[in-house]
Amino acid sequence: MSTYTVKPGDDLSKIALAVYGDGSDANGQKIYEANKAVIGSDKNFLRPGQVLQIP
Template sequence: MGVFDFIKDVGEKLFGASEAQAASAEKIKAEIEKHGLDAKDLKVDVSGDTVKISGTAASNEVREKIILAAGNTLGTAKVEEALQVEKSEPESRFYTVKKGDNLSRIAEAEYGKGQAGRYKDIFEANKPMLKDPDKIYPGQVLRIPA
């Protein structure tokens, strides 16, 4: 089981509210399914600004994307997950976007000098939540593949 922190006041607005408030379990589950992130026996519970997720994901990549889909919603400060994984693979790191960041800068910071071109790897690792490599925002949490 893992616990992941997010910035409560930023993220996808699931219910049209202008202020940060926790989305319902049904809306977060719908957000996860909207991205095609399927998990067997997926269970989502919301308590205040904390989302609890359990079930079985096909891979660690799907597990991580489920965590991000739930955590990058307006009003979510913490995701507690107990997802089992059918296919083991290396875990990604998570990175919180800062003001002035772009995927090339993040790639250089995470992979080393001269690695700005690996922004494509980060973009691909965060699909379908990211639809454009130029549309990231401060506070958003991204997967950084190993």
């Protein structure tokens, strides 16, 4: 597993595009599921500096 540090303006689709080359909802959901404890219940609220695990 690798990590990704959230940058200003990032959302799960942008992160999925950057790490997988595909910003689909399914890939964004995969990142969310692996990081629920970090992100919380609102997957649309990412804070710059959060370190996410990339499955």
